[in-house]
Amino acid sequence: MIRGRFAPSPTGELHAGSLVAALASWLDARALQGEWWVRMEDVDGPRCIVSAAASILHQLSLCGLHSDGEVMFQSNGNTLYEQALHQLIAKDLAYPCACTRKEIEEQQATLGLSLERHKSAVYPGTCRNGLHGKAARAWRFNVLKWSQLRGSSEVQWTDRRLGPQIQNVQEEVGDFVLKRADGLWAYQLAVVVDDAAQGITHVVRGEDLTDNTSRQYLLQEALDFEHPHYMHTPLVLGANGEKLSKQNDAQALDLSSPKAVCLAMQAAASTLGLSTLAKPDNDLFDLDVALSTWTQEWAQRYVLASP
Numbered sequence: 001m002i003r004g005r006f007a008p009s010p011t012g013e014l015h016a017g018s019l020v021a022a023l024a025s026w027l028d029a030r031a032l033q034g035e036w037w038v039r040m041e042d043v044d045g046p047r048c049i050v051s052a053a054a055s056i057l058h059q060l061s062l063c064g065l066h067s068d069g070e071v072m073f074q075s076n077g078n079t080l081y082e083q084a085l086h087q088l089i090a091k092d093l094a095y096p097c098a099c100t101r102k103e104i105e106e107q108q109a110t111l112g113l114s115l116e117r118h119k120s121a122v123y124p125g126t127c128r129n130g131l132h133g134k135a136a137r138a139w140r141f142n143v144l145k146w147s148q149l150r151g152s153s154e155v156q157w158t159d160r161r162l163g164p165q166i167q168n169v170q171e172e173v174g175d176f177v178l179k180r181a182d183g184l185w186a187y188q189l190a191v192v193v194d195d196a197a198q199g200i201t202h203v204v205r206g207e208d209l210t211d212n213t214s215r216q217y218l219l220q221e222a223l224d225f226e227h228p229h230y231m232h233t234p235l236v237l238g239a240n241g242e243k244l245s246k247q248n249d250a251q252a253l254d255l256s257s258p259k260a261v262c263l264a265m266q267a268a269a270s271t272l273g274l275s276t277l278a279k280p281d282n283d284l285f286d287l288d289v290a291l292s293t294w295t296q297e298w299a300q301r302y303v304l305a306s307p
């Protein structure tokens with residue numbers, strides 16, 4: 001069974017950027033004659049708004065996008081995440097870390113690691129060989145050890161739109177966090193466990209997540225999960241040239257009328273390079289017809305054209 005998913009964080013309503021991700025993943029699932037599931041990535045607990053999840057589902061339904069499976073909430077996945085962490089601990093691939101953010105920065109400075117090169121610089125592996133009496137704060141994945149076991153620290157995978165990708169996770173990221181100091185599950189672990197638990201075979205999401213994929217590949221290997229196929233889609237940029245996001249106050253979508261829905265869907269289709277179906281002096285179209293036209297275009301570009 002082919003299964004795609006759309007996994008928004010319910011921290012607010014959908015905006016133009018999240019509609020692109022929703023539409024792209026829906027079209028891909030339809031083009032592959034598979035299912036499309038919605039999952040609420042509310043693992044961030046406090047930042048998530050209970051009513052936002054309901055609003056997002058309502059917005060999606062106005063756009064003709066309905067989840068084929070029961071909507072899953074990441075906050076209900078604790079047991080699965082705990083099991084995955086214990087599996088990694090049992091394989092000696094996860095270890096507790098006592099470092100504060102400030103200590104990590106000091107360690108990096110001592111080692112001469114540039115803080116500018118990466119937004120969150122490489123963790124230097126300070127606690128890899130024990131806490132030396134300090135209290136555990138977070139749990140980290142032992143990238144160094146897993147790289148040795150698998151014979152390489154380079155992860156290679158192919159993006160269905162962007163082509164071959166390669167990342168040296170050990171050098172560029174280091175031992176990344178699985179469970180945070182505040183007790184919340186890290187995105188990387190949660191998303192890998194959820195995708196596996198839900199049988200997701202095709203992940204379609206925004207390009208800003210492309211460089212997370214190598215880390216997720218390593219976790220999938222270490223946990224004996226299958227790798228889904230990945231495709232990363234273009235982002236909608238705000239006036240400041242930055243990715244449109246809730247953090248930079250993206251406006252909620254206007255879906256107040258059929259015409260508004262058409263305009264929002266046309267904009268999303270246009271970002272994805274699909275035909276906008278716009279005719280002069282007629283910007284209202286049949287949503288079902290549009291979705292089926294876009295599905296055919298998508299199939300020709302990404303499904304039939306694939307080797």
Ligand SMILES: [Zn+2]
Nearest residue numbers: 097098099127
């Ligand atoms: Zn540490």
